[in-house]
Amino acid sequence: MAFPTLGPIESHPFTIANIPEGEQKVKEIIWIIRARGGFTKRLKEHILEKNGACKVPVFLDGPYGAPPDITPFDTCIFFAGGSGVTYTMARFRELLNDATAGRACVRRIVWVWAVRHPSHINWLSSELVKALTSAPTGIELSCIVYITSSPPSTPVSESAAQTLAYGKSGIPKSSQDLEKDVEYDEKQSTAASHSNEGYTPIKGVELLSGRPDVRKILEESITTSDGPVSVDVSGPTPLVSSIRSALSSDFASPMAVLRGAPTVQLNVEDFTM
Numbered sequence: 001m002a003f004p005t006l007g008p009i010e011s012h013p014f015t016i017a018n019i020p021e022g023e024q025k026v027k028e029i030i031w032i033i034r035a036r037g038g039f040t041k042r043l044k045e046h047i048l049e050k051n052g053a054c055k056v057p058v059f060l061d062g063p064y065g066a067p068p069d070i071t072p073f074d075t076c077i078f079f080a081g082g083s084g085v086t087y088t089m090a091r092f093r094e095l096l097n098d099a100t101a102g103r104a105c106v107r108r109i110v111w112v113w114a115v116r117h118p119s120h121i122n123w124l125s126s127e128l129v130k131a132l133t134s135a136p137t138g139i140e141l142s143c144i145v146y147i148t149s150s151p152p153s154t155p156v157s158e159s160a161a162q163t164l165a166y167g168k169s170g171i172p173k174s175s176q177d178l179e180k181d182v183e184y185d186e187k188q189s190t191a192a193s194h195s196n197e198g199y200t201p202i203k204g205v206e207l208l209s210g211r212p213d214v215r216k217i218l219e220e221s222i223t224t225s226d227g228p229v230s231v232d233v234s235g236p237t238p239l240v241s242s243i244r245s246a247l248s249s250d251f252a253s254p255m256a257v258l259r260g261a262p263t264v265q266l267n268v269e270d271f272t273m
Helices: 038-049 082-100 118-134 158-164 214-223 237-246 254-258
Strands: 075-081 108-115 140-147 205-209 229-234 264-269
Touching: 075 082, 075 214, 075 237, 082 108, 082 118, 082 229, 108 118, 108 214, 118 140, 118 205, 214 229, 214 237, 229 237, 237 264
Parallel strands: 075 108, 075 229, 108 140, 140 205, 229 264
Antiparallel strands: none
């Protein structure tokens, strides 16, 4: 993807967040681009100069590569941090379409997204609503959004904290993840106590404060699956590393498979070398 008026010789591998829809199969293309330095900073400044909305010529080429087929899997788990949701949202929606058409074997889907503020959910609220309303009957669907910024001091009720709390594992933070960077570590998660300013609640989407305990989520999903499990992840390096580490644990090890546990396939979208 190139912007000839902003960076004539630059090309950037942004991921499309939505899928083709409608009879014409062409309506709109959605990207989520985190502004940092260099080109993305210039893009943000250009848009702000135009009061937040403008037309910019764009050259598209691709797609490059193809994500692995996940239609044969019984349980499909998606993890995303920040703008990494562009990958998991498109995969999520495509899987639901395949399930509706009878092309997928999935019976349970777990979709997890970690963002800094509740208002960020609005980036893809329309896509989330489409996904939730298009899910065919018979699929167990769990959509959880974790708000990673520090909430106000208003305490969460003790019962909610006991019900929704997750453990710690001390994952280090990183600031080297370019467009997908989000500070990430696994901390206690509770019912979201943010003001939720700028966010319209979506039925079927659960909001929690903190970072997801990926080991807990993976272990619960894998050990209760009746068939093979697919895990897709896109986001900052610490998130990906924590998932790789969790899938090296005893509940997903080769020995566990020999004892009858389901096989697990990990798919990672990562632009780093």
